[in-house]
Amino acid sequence: MIDLHCHILxxxxxxxxxxxxxxxxxxxxxxxxxSSIVFTPHFNFERISLDEFVQARKRSFELLGSSPEFQQLEISAKLGxxxxxxVKLNEYDLDPLCFEGTKYxxxxxxxxxxxxGLTHTMTDLLNRGYIPILAxxxxxxxxxxxxxxLYNLVMKGCIAQVNAGAIIGKNEPSGGMAMKYLKWEIAQLISSDAHSMQKRPPRFAEAVSVIRKKLGDDYAEWVNKNxxxxxxxxxxxxxxxKKPKKILGKWI
Ligand SMILES: [Fe+2]
Incomplete structure (x- = not known):
């Protein structure tokens, strides 16, 4: 399995x-x-320059990479x-922020x-060849x-990700929506968004078994393939x- 969103650096x-x-x-x-992970530290244009961020991320990755135990874990790692x-996203060359070697x-x-400006900024990103993954x-x-x-953004070409913890539902009030988005296939990815063993630990295995149980094996395999x-x-x-519809006050 692959983790595309985490704060492990x-x-x-x-x-x-x-x-x-x-x-x-x-x-x-x-x-x-x-065994395959994209490291995705937070980046905000308002707080740090792109160059400073790229340098800090490089130093952090080198520090981790110099650990013999990291090497022994044999993780296939990419930076993101x-x-x-x-709305300023489109003023910058965003390649250094994409998942390495991709346009995601x-x-x-x-x-x-x-x-x-959400819709027009996403449209501009897509027109520039980037594929936004909404976290x-x-x-x-x-x-x-x-x-x-959300349906409209995905129909334009955005991808949507839900957190593994929200699927399990523990401490996540938004858990119900995570499962709905997956069921509707409006969300195509699950990731850990892991921060620490206390705050949002990796819960992939549990999330996948909940998906298997509630939605079936095909869904679990589909998200893994994605x-x-x-x-x-x-x-x-x-x-x-299918466009979500509201019937008797409930989205289906
Ligand atoms: Fe995150």
């Missing part, structure tokens, strides 16, 4: 604080049969970023109100209130989606 964001924290998380990922949404870029949205879509109230908004396609830079096979 040491000392760069609110995830792993040091190499030992990183190794603890990586041992747990391996135990859950994850979790990029906070900004992980985008985090506001958990408050719907970002101004943990179950967290955004404006999509939960109107899933057609992660593999993203990791290799291939297109994700999104089926023709």
């Amino acid at each position: 040491p000392g760069i964001d609110d995830g792993a604080k040091n190499v030992e924290d990183s190794l603890t998380l990586l041992r747990e990922e391996k135990r859950q049969h994850i 970023a979790e990029v906070y949404f900004s 870029i992980l985008i985090e949205l506001s958990t408050g109100t719907r970002p101004y 943990h879509v179950e967290r955004y109230p404006y999509f939960a209130d109107n899933p057609v908004e 992660s593999g396609d993203v990791f290799k830079g291939r297109y994700v096979d999104v089926p023709v989606l």
Whole structure:
């Protein structure tokens, strides 16, 4: 299995604080049969320059890479970023923020109100050849209130990711939406978004077994295949989606 969203690089964001924290998380990922990982530290244009971020990420990865235990874990690693949404995204060359060797870029949205300019910024990104992956879509109230908004973005070519923890539902009020988005195939990916063993530990194995039980083996295999396609830079096979409908106050 493959993890496309995590905060495991040491000392760069609110995830792993040091190499030992990183190794603890990586041992747990391996135990859950994850051997390919994209490291996606937080990046926000308002807080740090792109060059500074790329340098800090390089140093952090080199520090982890110099650990003999990291080498022994034999993880196939790529660098990426979790990029906070900004209407300024299209003013920059975003290649350094994409998952290495691909055009996939992980985008985090506001958990408050719907970002101004969301649709046109995503459209511009797609027109430039990037494929935005919307991070943990179950967290955004404006999509939960109107899933057609998310449906429209996916129909344009965006990809949507849900967190493994939300599928299991523990401590995640948004868990119900994560499962709905997967069932509707409006979300195509699951990832850990792991920060530490205390705050959002990797829960892939549990999430996959919940998906198998509630939605069936085909869904579990479909999301795994999608992660593999993203990791290799291939297109994700999104089926023709049905537009969500609200019936008797419930989205179906
Ligand atoms: Fe994250």
